[in-house]
Amino acid sequence: MMEPEAPRPPLRVLELYSGIGGMHFALKESCIAAEVVAAIDINTVANEVYKHNFPNTYLCPKTIEGMTVDEFNRLDFDMILMSPPCQPFTRIGSQKDVLDPRTKSFLHILDILPRLSKTPKYILLENVKGFETSVARDNLIKTLESCRYTYQAFLLSPTTLGIPNSRLRYFLIAKFRPDTFCFQTFNQILEHFPDHDSTDLKLTEVSSLNQTLSTDGNKKEQNNSESCADNSKSQANETLLYKLETSGHVKQKQNQDNNLSMQMIQDFLEEGLQDPSPYFIPPKFLLRYALILDIVGQTCRRSVCFTKGYGHYVEGTGSVLKTASDVELALVFQSFETISEDEKLTQLSKLKLRYFTPREIANLHGFPPDFSFPEKISLKQSYRLLGNSLNIHVVAKLIKLMVE
8 A cells, every 4th residue: 555645744834024914814715724933124113013923933023124044944934925015116106116225125135146155945925016017027037037937927906806805916936846736827917817728828918918907996006095086088068967976986886886796894894893983084084085085985885995095195095984874975075165164063963984993994804803903003003004905804814826
């Protein structure tokens, strides 16, 4: 009789730019036999949250560019999960690309990779849309190819998984040859998860996918604020119905809310929120930003991207929640421009608008119920950390796809 094959040891994972542990949670959700041998980040606030949720994981508060090849070699890792700083690549950021000092650590990783004593078998990278056209991305591809990796890039949003939150991000998964993926790879960036037996997918089909974003809401995410501002010239000439919305805007949102493949916002809300008062939008913000707020109800099936400025800034930082389910949005904004400020405030107060809580944003991001913030982390810090985080369900699926 043949001896049964011995179980493989868990993959040893290095988590770079670990933040609040999104990659670690995604690794757990993927159910891959793996352990995080080290998490590296210099953000002291994020590290407090990471330690709170993963007290037994070695957390290294060092600059990545300050680590030597020997230090990396001692960690003896099989997989790298990383989410480098996005500011050099965002449309509202500096766009200095590799000239931005914040790319030093990433460029150091690319320099270190060919010199490691053991080439890691798997690499997963996450960043903002915009990274795919950067010099940094070109350097990444050159390094992967010289190190004999096969790879696939994606532009994906949680909406592809039925999650009602637009958060379009660039992802790349790489696997050390001769191993290959369980799906056919393409030079083009994919905007969907491949099927395991999608080898008959034609390059022309992929090219077509790359020319137009899918109708699941990805198109709205091409700017970093991901607000509901319309980008089409035809809609720009339409008559405003209410708020700053044209019939085109309204129809687009109605189509999203009628998409039954998407979950409702209410599925992600805190049950029995004890004290919602810290989350209600102050009157001065209501008056100033009423016309540009992206307002969603509990039965809506959409929300825009939550950024690190959420809860502190209003414009372009994320959707707000209408908790008065019996009040029609259109009625509140009828004749809005012709009434006094006191009357406007009276009208707006009927909507009972509030920010999503950090827990609710964490739910939309896919953080498990046992994730929490230490008590000393402020509300502003919580929003900031979540705005810099990632969607765990998307990354978990990519990890599984990468390793299978």
